[in-house]
Each structure stands twice: as structure tokens, then as C-alpha cells.
Amino acid sequence: MLEVLREPLETGQIHLSRARQRVTYPARFQLIAAMNPCPCGYLGDSNARCHCSAEQVQRYRQRISGPLLDRMDLQLSVPRLPGADMLKPDHQGAETSATIRQRVEAARQRQYARRGKCNSQLSATELAEDCRLDSTTQALLSQAAERLQLSGRGLHRVLKVARSIADLGGHDDISSAHVAEALQYRQITAA
Ligand SMILES: [Zn+2]
Incomplete structure (x- = not known):
């Protein structure tokens, strides 16, 4: 189902075809999505908790097709923050x-x-x-x-x-x- 996002991501429109008519709706939006790096979610984590096989990781990532990923401008890996950092009241020096x-x-x-x-x-x-x-x-x-x-x-x-x-x-x-x-x-x- 995710693949239907390809058209509006590219054209900013969505076309619906029913038996007798065809309608075009505006569909310009900003897509923000997140996924785990592997089925258990710990791949690349320093605690070595992940035991997913390379095949499992590959199968998991294939749920997002290359053409859909290609339409996402910014693709970033976000490592887990150490617990101590998460408890800090604010990030000193960070911009507002x-x-x-x-x-x-x-x-x-x-x-x-x-x-x-x-x-x-x-x-x-x-x-x-x-x-x-x-x-x-x-x-x-x-x-x-x-x-x-x-x-x-x-x-x-x-x-x-x-x-x-x-x-x-x-x-x-x-x-x-x-x-x-x-x-x-x-x-x-x-x-
Ligand atoms: Zn894993």
C-alpha cells in the first residue's frame, strides 16, 4: 500500500479512477516517516543486542521499495541517545x-x-x-x-x-x- 504514495510524492496530485469518472485531487504534503534498522530494532547499537541475520535485515528493509526511498530527500540513521543525555533538561548551546x-x-x-x-x-x-x-x-x-x-x-x-x-x-x-x-x-x- 505504501507504493501508492509514489505518485503524489512526485506530482503533488492524486488521481482516482472509478467506473464512470476520473477525479484529480491536490495532494502536496510533507512525508516524514521512521523505521527500525532491523526487525528487533537494535542493529548498530553499541550494546550488541541485535541477533538478526543479514537475510532478516534485508527482507525487513525490502518492505520499502527502492523507487519509494528514491523519492525521500533526506534519509538519516538516528542512533539511540545514551540514557544520561535523555535526562538532561535541555541541550545546552542548541538553537531554539x-x-x-x-x-x-x-x-x-x-x-x-x-x-x-x-x-x-x-x-x-x-x-x-x-x-x-x-x-x-x-x-x-x-x-x-x-x-x-x-x-x-x-x-x-x-x-x-x-x-x-x-x-x-x-x-x-x-x-x-x-x-x-x-x-x-x-x-x-x-x-
Ligand atoms: Zn536486530
């Missing part, structure tokens, strides 16, 4: 939500000023115009695309994320650091 919100709003304003829409909605042509890369950065991206076996769609999505990282930092140009950071957010595809 209000500060982060200001930065996000400024980045969105840059996107709307440039193209009248969010980076995620850029067409392939707009992407090529707004995400020009120097030759070093281009080489970095094409090597990574090879190593991670990125699809054309995956590559475009990495570029859009790199564009947003540059916007968050207030930069007009996308640097190799921005592309490298965007690539780091594809951890699960790389696994």
Missing part, C-alpha cells in the same frame, strides 16, 4: 526553534524571490538554471551518483537539497560543501 524558524523563512524567501516557488517544485530546466555547479562540484556529484547508483530522479533531488542548503546559508552559488552535505542525507540508499 524560533531561531531556526527565522533561518527557514529567510531561505524560503530567497527561493520565492528567485523562482516564485520552493526548490522542491523546480522543473528540470529550472533546476539546471538555478543549480549551476563548477567543474569540481560537478565531478564530485557524478562520482557520488555512480557510487550510490543514483537514478536521474535521485540526482535531481540531491541537487534540490544542495540548493536549499545553500539558501539556508544565504549563498547564491552551490559549493561542493553544499553538494557533499546533501549527499550525506542519502544514508539509507547507500546502505
Whole structure:
């Protein structure tokens, strides 16, 4: 059933066909999903509690198809926090939500000023115009695309994320650091 998310994730619309009619509904949404690394949930944990076999882990991960994962821009592994850290009242030195919100709003304003829409909605042509890369950065991206076996769609999505990282930092140009950071957010595809 998860696979039906592929169409709205890509087009922002959902088409329903019934016997006599076909309806299109708007369906632009932000998907946030979580899964365990393996059936027991402890794979990669320092306490070595996981005894899942490689085959079990693979079968478990196959519940999310490659094409669906490909449509998720940020894929991160989040390690368990040590108990002592979870009990701390707050994370000292961490930014507040209000500060982060200001930065996000400024980045969105840059996107709307440039193209009248969010980076995620850029067409392939707009992407090529707004995400020009120097030759070093281009080489970095094409090597990574090879190593991670990125699809054309995956590559475009990495570029859009790199564009947003540059916007968050207030930069007009996308640097190799921005592309490298965007690539780091594809951890699960790389696994
Ligand atoms: Zn396990």
C-alpha cells in the first residue's frame, strides 16, 4: 500500500479512477516517516543486542521499495541517545526553534524571490538554471551518483537539497560543501 504514495510524492496530485469518472485531487504534503534498522530494532547499537541475520535485515528493509526511498530527500540513521543525555533538561548551546524558524523563512524567501516557488517544485530546466555547479562540484556529484547508483530522479533531488542548503546559508552559488552535505542525507540508499 505504501507504493501508492509514489505518485503524489512526485506530482503533488492524486488521481482516482472509478467506473464512470476520473477525479484529480491536490495532494502536496510533507512525508516524514521512521523505521527500525532491523526487525528487533537494535542493529548498530553499541550494546550488541541485535541477533538478526543479514537475510532478516534485508527482507525487513525490502518492505520499502527502492523507487519509494528514491523519492525521500533526506534519509538519516538516528542512533539511540545514551540514557544520561535523555535526562538532561535541555541541550545546552542548541538553537531554539524560533531561531531556526527565522533561518527557514529567510531561505524560503530567497527561493520565492528567485523562482516564485520552493526548490522542491523546480522543473528540470529550472533546476539546471538555478543549480549551476563548477567543474569540481560537478565531478564530485557524478562520482557520488555512480557510487550510490543514483537514478536521474535521485540526482535531481540531491541537487534540490544542495540548493536549499545553500539558501539556508544565504549563498547564491552551490559549493561542493553544499553538494557533499546533501549527499550525506542519502544514508539509507547507500546502505
Ligand atoms: Zn536486530
